[in-house]
Amino acid sequence: MAKIAGRKKRIIVTTAVLAAIGGGAAFAYWSATGTGAGEAKAGTESAPFEIVSQAATGGPLSPDGPKQTVAFTVTNPGSGVQYLSDVKVTVKAGWSVGTTAPCTAADFVIDEADIVKGSIDPAGTVAGTVKIQMINRAANQDSCKGATVPLVFTAS
Template sequence: MSKVTGRKKRIIITTAALLAVGGGAAFAYWTATGTGNTTTTAGSSTNFTITSTVAGDPLSPGGPTQTVTFTVTNPGTGVQKLSTVAATVATTTGAAWTAVAGCSAADFAVGDPTFTVTEIPANGTVVGTVTLQMIDRPGVSQDGCKNATVPLHFVAS
């Protein structure tokens, strides 16, 4: 029996030793702490694009009014608010138009643009109208305006 008892003791001690080594490894760990940060960049606004078409009879002093339909497009990637649209007889840069001798912006009246003040989604559009009329300037020859190409300049914000 003492042989069996010694053998049992060795098995128990060996098993206990293996469990202690194996069991201790299962519960061993390192403690740690950490933090993290990141940044991103917000975009910026993208200029609206404006296209237009004209309907109506040709302009003449005191004559018919033309209706100009304009479309404001938001080519940006996010929503942008359209608050104002202004239209003037001017060059593409907005400078005073006097490209035709004897005819200038003073010969024309531009109405107030009508459109809906709104937020335009990315790639969305808003359509509006504005009127254009050649005014009659009594005592002033407006012959310089005959067959003139009259530029209408839009600014949207």
Template sequence: MTKSTTTTKRTKGRKRIAILITSAVLVAAGSGAAFAYWTSTGNGAGTASSGTNVPFTVTTTAATGTALAPGGTGSQTVAFTVTNPGTGNQILSNVAASVATSTNGTWTIATGAGCSAADYTVGTPTITYGQIAPGASISGTVTISMKNLSSNQDACKGASVPIYLAAS
């Protein structure tokens, strides 16, 4: 081999190495800078559904105590239960009791002078107010007595007096 052939081979080898190194550097440098992109913004909307409240269910048991008579000489206690029939917790904050029909209408017995809610006193319900879990109940009681009015109350003898309870 001649000196010029050795020099040519050496030069070609160096050129190849230089090309490989340059190519590697360009690929490495270009891979980070070769990206292009658009910027954008966007919006979206979705919905979720909330449950609704379900009216409490109020049930009563038969009254206990002595027969009602003018002047409050007898009183009766009615036990009741307030139930949450809904699927979420609900707060019981009030129970109101009155002498009224099952639809909260005016109650009277129209015989003679008549007998009405005005002949009776309904006490304040006794119950612990608060949160009621779904399907759970809270129990309470309320008392009823008969007023001693200056008018004839004979129409109230033997009356079945309805108690209306409203829970909220």
């Protein structure tokens, strides 16, 4: 009986060892590295921002008088998100009214536009304001009376 019990033990131990070795082999693998290539193509065009201004509010412009506020919106008409980094507002180049001592862009000062800069989603808008004031020059400014000052908005 002792021989049978010893033989059973050897069979059990041998089976356990083979199972452990065989089970360990199931976790073996080869390691490797590799490279590949691919590409993606970005769009080639952005859409120009659209800017719409509202009528100016505030008292009438006069030398060193009150400022007027002009509200405006910037719209992204494109199909992708575009970044608004700045809005500049100027009096239209070459504009003048009157013949003797004409009223020109030099008679006005425009503050920096107040607008939140950043990403604008497609069809999204951002609202802003800008202030304009007539300065007091050491010259006759009668030509500016009743003038409508043309403003040019440039968004980038």
